[in-house]
Amino acid sequence: MILGFGALLIAASHTWQSKPLKLTYPDxxxxxxxxxxxxxxxxxxVWLGRNLFYDPALSKDxxxxxxxxxxxxxxxxxxxxxxxxxxxxxxxxxxxxxxxNLAWNKSFMWDGAVNHLDMQxxxxxxxxxxxxxxxxxxxxxxxxxxxxxxxxxxxFGDSNLTGxxxxxxxxxxxxxxxxxxxxxxxxxxxxxxxxxxxxxGYDLFKANCxxxxxxxxxxxxxxxxxxxxxxSLLGDTGRMMVTKNEADNRTFKVPTLRNIEFSKPxxxxxxFESLSQVLKHYQSGxxxxxxxAKELEKNIALSETEKIDLISFLLTLSDxxxxxxxxxxxxxxx
Amino acid sequence: MKRQITFLISVFLLLxxxxxSQTEQSNFRLQFVPMFGDxxxxxxxxxxxxxxxYHLSKCRFYLSNFQFFDADQKLISTESQAYLLDIxxxxxxxxxxxxxxxATYIMFGVGIDSINNVSGAMGGALDPTKGMxxxxxxxxxxxxxEGNFNGPHIKKFEYHLGGxxxxxxxxxxxxxxxxxxxxxxxxxxSEFLNLAEAQETxxxxxxxxxxxxxxxxxxxxxxxxxP
Numbered sequence: 278m279i280l281g282f283g284a285l286l287i288a289a290s291h292t293w294q295s296k297p298l299k300l301t302y303p304d305x306x307x308x309x310x311x312x313x314x315x316x317x318x319x320x321x322x323v324w325l326g327r328n329l330f331y332d333p334a335l336s337k338d339x340x341x342x343x344x345x346x347x348x349x350x351x352x353x354x355x356x357x358x359x360x361x362x363x364x365x366x367x368x369x370x371x372x373x374x375x376x377x378n379l380a381w382n383k384s385f386m387w388d389g390a391v392n393h394l395d396m397q398x399x400x401x402x403x404x405x406x407x408x409x410x411x412x413x414x415x416x417x418x419x420x421x422x423x424x425x426x427x428x429x430x431x432x433f434g435d436s437n438l439t440g441x442x443x444x445x446x447x448x449x450x451x452x453x454x455x456x457x458x459x460x461x462x463x464x465x466x467x468x469x470x471x472x473x474x475x476x477x478g479y480d481l482f483k484a485n486c487x488x489x490x491x492x493x494x495x496x497x498x499x500x501x502x503x504x505x506x507x508x509s510l511l512g513d514t515g516r517m518m519v520t521k522n523e524a525d526n527r528t529f530k531v532p533t534l535r536n537i538e539f540s541k542p543x544x545x546x547x548x549f550e551s552l553s554q555v556l557k558h559y560q561s562g563x564x565x566x567x568x569x570a571k572e573l574e575k576n577i578a579l580s581e582t583e584k585i586d587l588i589s590f591l592l593t594l595s596d597x598x599x600x601x602x603x604x605x606x607x608x609x610x611x
Numbered sequence: 612m613k614r615q616i617t618f619l620i621s622v623f624l625l626l627x628x629x630x631x632s633q634t635e636q637s638n639f640r641l642q643f644v645p646m647f648g649d650x651x652x653x654x655x656x657x658x659x660x661x662x663x664x665y666h667l668s669k670c671r672f673y674l675s676n677f678q679f680f681d682a683d684q685k686l687i688s689t690e691s692q693a694y695l696l697d698i699x700x701x702x703x704x705x706x707x708x709x710x711x712x713x714a715t716y717i718m719f720g721v722g723i724d725s726i727n728n729v730s731g732a733m734g735g736a737l738d739p740t741k742g743m744x745x746x747x748x749x750x751x752x753x754x755x756x757e758g759n760f761n762g763p764h765i766k767k768f769e770y771h772l773g774g775x776x777x778x779x780x781x782x783x784x785x786x787x788x789x790x791x792x793x794x795x796x797x798x799x800x801s802e803f804l805n806l807a808e809a810q811e812t813x814x815x816x817x818x819x820x821x822x823x824x825x826x827x828x829x830x831x832x833x834x835x836x837x838p
Contacts, residue, residue: 312731
């Protein structure tokens with residue numbers, strides 16, 4: 278009888294548990310940096326996070342959601358704006374980053390100011406030029422909402438929305454944004470072969486770019502100065518703003534090149550509009566300075582055909598399945 | 612009927628076990644008292660301590676990792692919970708925990724240790740809605756102390772001490788504090804403020820070497836009050 282009572286209790290405490298989710302990615306990839314043991318993914322957790330991601334209530338005047346700057350069909354970056362636009366149309370000082378394979382990121386933002394995916398959302402929510410609110414205000418606004426109460430209960434077994442749950446749910450949704458089915462990935466799996474041009478481009482890439490934009494994630498997560506002349510108006514010193522160390526002056530996090538076809542404009546301030554402008558920079562625009570990356574001290578020599586070859590390789594990193602995945606889109610009510 | 616009996620049995624079992632565990636541990640009440648010199652610090656009005664006058668508008672800080680030691684200063688147990696103390700919420704200045712029977716000394720962390728600074732979102736006292744987390748750069752704010760020095764000229768002070776990385780790490784432990792059944796621990800804010808004023812530091816809003824240095828000073832303010 279007592280045993281029966283105990284079993285009932287256990288059963289009751291488990292009914293809220295939603296279906297667990299596992300991050301799926303190619304076997305050849307490294308282990309994710311994100312520790313999912315501390316925030317186990319569930320269907321309900323991802324659903325809650327997806328709703329938060331698309332909810333303009335996260336901004337002070339209810340006009341801007343995360344998706345306003347990170348659109349799914351443009352690899353979760355802000356199209357057509359060099360610098361991201363937030364509330365009151367104030368312009369932030371940096372180009373929005375793509376949200377791809379975030380589970381492998383060791384740090385966040387162009388300067389690595391954020392150390393964990395969970396904590397990243399605090400920055401846009403509180404930034405006066407972005408959403409202009411605060412996590413306390415967001416929780417106060419959303420907690421009474423019956424939908425959020427229900428989703429929060431389904432995700433965490435507790436209907437009281439807290440800052441912790443908001444951040445963990447947003448992280449859960451963003452962890453599912455995995456891009457691993459580009460032409461490049463299909464070639465790696467032996468499902469297709471590259472054209473002669475793409476193969477030549479791939480070889481050029483491995484010779485000149487792979488040391489920083491390292492396969493298979495197309496970033497090594499390090500901070501480097503790739504020789505962009507300082508924009509005197511913005512005066513952005515990158516990583517040095519966090520470490521206050523002169524050796525980090527003008528270094529920025531190496532961005533992934535996955536889905537690069539869709540994430541223009543390029544660089545931390547969005548100064549380049551096209552991939553050929555980017556290649557022109559690596560070819561002849563590099564500015565020498567004490568923190569310039571060693572590999573880039575000599576300009577990268579590329580002929581006109583080599584440039585086209587390299588671009589044709591970069592286009593193999595586009596993953597249509599990722600870009601148009603409806604599971605990442607605006608959540609239509611279930 | 613049968614159900615009610617089962618329920619009663621469960622309640623008895625529960626009481627029995629909780630009573631038993633209390634023979635090895637006992638409740639322990641810690642009261643923290645922010646002080647200006649010999650006066651108790653409050654946020655209402657101007658307080659004088661020695662020749663100095665202060666007006667305090669905010670005083671919040673984290674304590675964590677309470678550790679109990681025996682008479683030979685050997686560690687008996689560690690409680691990893693974090694507490695947020697706020698001078699405007701008197702209840703928060705009282706910590707009730709359990710102590711091992713043979714505990715003779717206590718030591719605790721002032722601030723949040725580096726592991727908890729890099730482990731993602733957490734709840735309770737560590738929920739970022741508590742306003743003790745930086746948003747633009749990851750990390751807990753261990754201590755917020757704000758107000759005015761009311762000398763011949765009024766001078767505003769604002770200290771947000773925090774930072775977990777490398778030389779700028781701001782987490783420190785208190786001294787070994789001998790314990791009795793209840794314990795009042797004074798936090799001598801005037802000592803901290805006098806020192807900060809003397810070195811002409813009036814504002815700290817991000818991790819730095821000065822923040823790390825003043826965090827050491829802050830951790831040393833915790834001393835048992837004579838009953």
